[in-house]
Amino acid sequence: MHLSDVAHRSAVSTIPAPPLTPLPTRLARLALAAVCVVVLVYCWHEAEMNPVMLWRDSGNMATLGAEFLTPDFTEWEMYAQNMVETLAIAVWGTLLAVVAGIPLGILSADNVAPRWVAFPIRRLMDACRAINELVFALIFIAAVGLGPFAGVLALFVHTTGVIAKLFSEAVEATDPAPVEGIRGTGGTWLQEVVYGVLPQVLPLWISYALYRFESNVRSATVLGIVGGGGIGMTFNETIRGFNYSQASAILIIVVLTVSVLDVVSQNIRKRFI
Amino acid sequence: MAAALELDRVTKTYGAMRAVDGVSLSIAPGERVALIGASGSGKSTLIRVASGLSLADRGAGQGIVRSFGVSVQEEGRLSREVRRARRHIGLVFQQFALVGRLSVLTNVLVGALGRMSVLRGTLGLFNEDERRTAYAALAEVGIAAHAAKKARQLSGGQQQRVAIARALVQGAKLVLADEPIASLDPKSAKRVMDTLVTMSRDHGIALVVSLHQVDYATAYFDRVVAMNAGRVVFDGPASKITAAFLTELYGASAEELILPSQFTAPAAPNAELVSAS
Numbered sequence: 001m002h003l004s005d006v007a008h009r010s011a012v013s014t015i016p017a018p019p020l021t022p023l024p025t026r027l028a029r030l031a032l033a034a035v036c037v038v039v040l041v042y043c044w045h046e047a048e049m050n051p052v053m054l055w056r057d058s059g060n061m062a063t064l065g066a067e068f069l070t071p072d073f074t075e076w077e078m079y080a081q082n083m084v085e086t087l088a089i090a091v092w093g094t095l096l097a098v099v100a101g102i103p104l105g106i107l108s109a110d111n112v113a114p115r116w117v118a119f120p121i122r123r124l125m126d127a128c129r130a131i132n133e134l135v136f137a138l139i140f141i142a143a144v145g146l147g148p149f150a151g152v153l154a155l156f157v158h159t160t161g162v163i164a165k166l167f168s169e170a171v172e173a174t175d176p177a178p179v180e181g182i183r184g185t186g187g188t189w190l191q192e193v194v195y196g197v198l199p200q201v202l203p204l205w206i207s208y209a210l211y212r213f214e215s216n217v218r219s220a221t222v223l224g225i226v227g228g229g230g231i232g233m234t235f236n237e238t239i240r241g242f243n244y245s246q247a248s249a250i251l252i253i254v255v256l257t258v259s260v261l262d263v264v265s266q267n268i269r270k271r272f273i
Numbered sequence: 274m275a276a277a278l279e280l281d282r283v284t285k286t287y288g289a290m291r292a293v294d295g296v297s298l299s300i301a302p303g304e305r306v307a308l309i310g311a312s313g314s315g316k317s318t319l320i321r322v323a324s325g326l327s328l329a330d331r332g333a334g335q336g337i338v339r340s341f342g343v344s345v346q347e348e349g350r351l352s353r354e355v356r357r358a359r360r361h362i363g364l365v366f367q368q369f370a371l372v373g374r375l376s377v378l379t380n381v382l383v384g385a386l387g388r389m390s391v392l393r394g395t396l397g398l399f400n401e402d403e404r405r406t407a408y409a410a411l412a413e414v415g416i417a418a419h420a421a422k423k424a425r426q427l428s429g430g431q432q433q434r435v436a437i438a439r440a441l442v443q444g445a446k447l448v449l450a451d452e453p454i455a456s457l458d459p460k461s462a463k464r465v466m467d468t469l470v471t472m473s474r475d476h477g478i479a480l481v482v483s484l485h486q487v488d489y490a491t492a493y494f495d496r497v498v499a500m501n502a503g504r505v506v507f508d509g510p511a512s513k514i515t516a517a518f519l520t521e522l523y524g525a526s527a528e529e530l531i532l533p534s535q536f537t538a539p540a541a542p543n544a545e546l547v548s549a550s
Binding site for chain 1: 394443
């Protein structure tokens with residue numbers, strides 16, 4: 001009866017009935033939705049989500065908020081000093097990464113380096129990228145002790161992985177014709193790279209290096225929290241000492257510095273592309 | 274004296290396509306040869322193999338390329354002395370193959386790399402003498418005034434003459450030019466051909482130029498090598514090349530090679546020359 005009903009309708013309208021989603025597909029979608037719900041509920045418990053606490057402890061939040069709204073800049077000279085230290089960490093972390101990233105980036109580019117060289121270097125760079133700066137910072141703190149030098153080393157290793165990848169992608173996008181022109185004159189492999197590849201990738205490399213410097217300034221702020229020196233360390237101490245007004249002052253300094261640097265660096269980068 | 278270029282049983286296949294099929298060829302020092310053929314006849318591949326930028330197919334006793342007695346490649350393997358061979362082979366490509374961001378002078382100075390110590394060359398420490406030579410070569414091809422510009426700021430014809438100047442600085446004894454005028458307008462094309470032939474005559478440089486415009490081949494060269502489907506189908510004096518002979522060699526595809534001066538058909542072949550620019 002149901003079938004004849006369908007037949008009747010299509011005969012009347014002459015437009016064929018729209019195809020229905022097949023039952024197995026619909027069941028699969030339902031199952032997927034159910035799995036999503038289960039995962040969300042499980043994660044809710046695992047993360048100890050408790051919005052009620054926000055309400056119950058609203059007094060704390062109010063104190064925190066009030067103190068944050070009245071930043072205390074009495075020790076601003078120390079904060080500025082620490083901010084400079086953070087910038088210094090980012091400068092050296094980035095610079096070392098660029099210096100290491102140039103050869104590693106060239107050697108992991110398929111069109112320049114042989115596969116047996118490019119492959120292992122790329123995997124090594126993957127490892128450097130996969131591990132967060134904070135984890136490297138904890139490792140280097142164990143090695144060289146608390147302080148900015150551990151932060152520099154952490155940024156150096158992680159950023160080298162990123163820079164090598166970005167640099168090698170730029171190399172892989174180069175035009176092979178000029179390189180063949182150099183090869184044709186009897187140049188060595190290194191001369192092909194210096195005269196054929198580098199002039200093509202240099203503007204892009206400069207841009208990438210500046211961009212990594214911007215993000216390394218942000219990372220360097222966080223590194224201090226685990227003991228990697230700079231303004232993050234001071235911020236951590238003020239929060240632990242419940243000096244929220246001072247913490248607020250530090251945050252303002254960080255936000256201002258990072259914003260100014262971003263703008264300046266973006267403008268420089270625009271000139272190179 | 275050893276031949277400027279000697280190819281012995283060179284075959285090059287790309288997948289199922291035989292781009293070059295058992296070509297043997299000898300070019301004497303100072304000789305000027307036009308390599309003609311329709312697109313896809315194997316001219317460019319032959320030039321790439323001759324300069325060692327592409328490897329010929331493997332096979333015992335095959336694919337032997339030598340220049341002035343120095344081996345470029347043999348049996349599908351690059352020779353150990355290929356860099357030495359390349360130093361006296363100048364290359365001019367259809368798409369110029371200059372480094373666009375470097376100055377014209379630096380592009381020409383690159384020609385001196387082969388004669389400098391590796392360290393000095395890699396660091397770009399060219400001396401006064403090399404700079405003078407490069408500037409003189411630019412003057413010889415008529416673009417000294419543009420020496421400080423970036424290479425990519427020049428027109429196609431000018432870029433081609435930079436490549437010729439580079440070959441001069443290299444002290445090349447053989448210049449291989451792959452369709453050097455295919456991307457140029459007729460006026461620049463003539464200028465570039467004049468420059469190539471004058472360079473060859475004044476310095477005794479052997480010259481091999483691949484072309485698909487037959488009128489240039491007969492006007493500028495004594496010897497013509499014609500290719501079709503990867504094989505050499507004619508090797509002899511340019512005077513023997515006539516419209517009838519080309520039609521005999523290439524059949525219907527001869528149209529692509531003949532210009533209106535020789536061919537009575539409508540303007541199609543001329544359009545080819547103009548559209549190529």
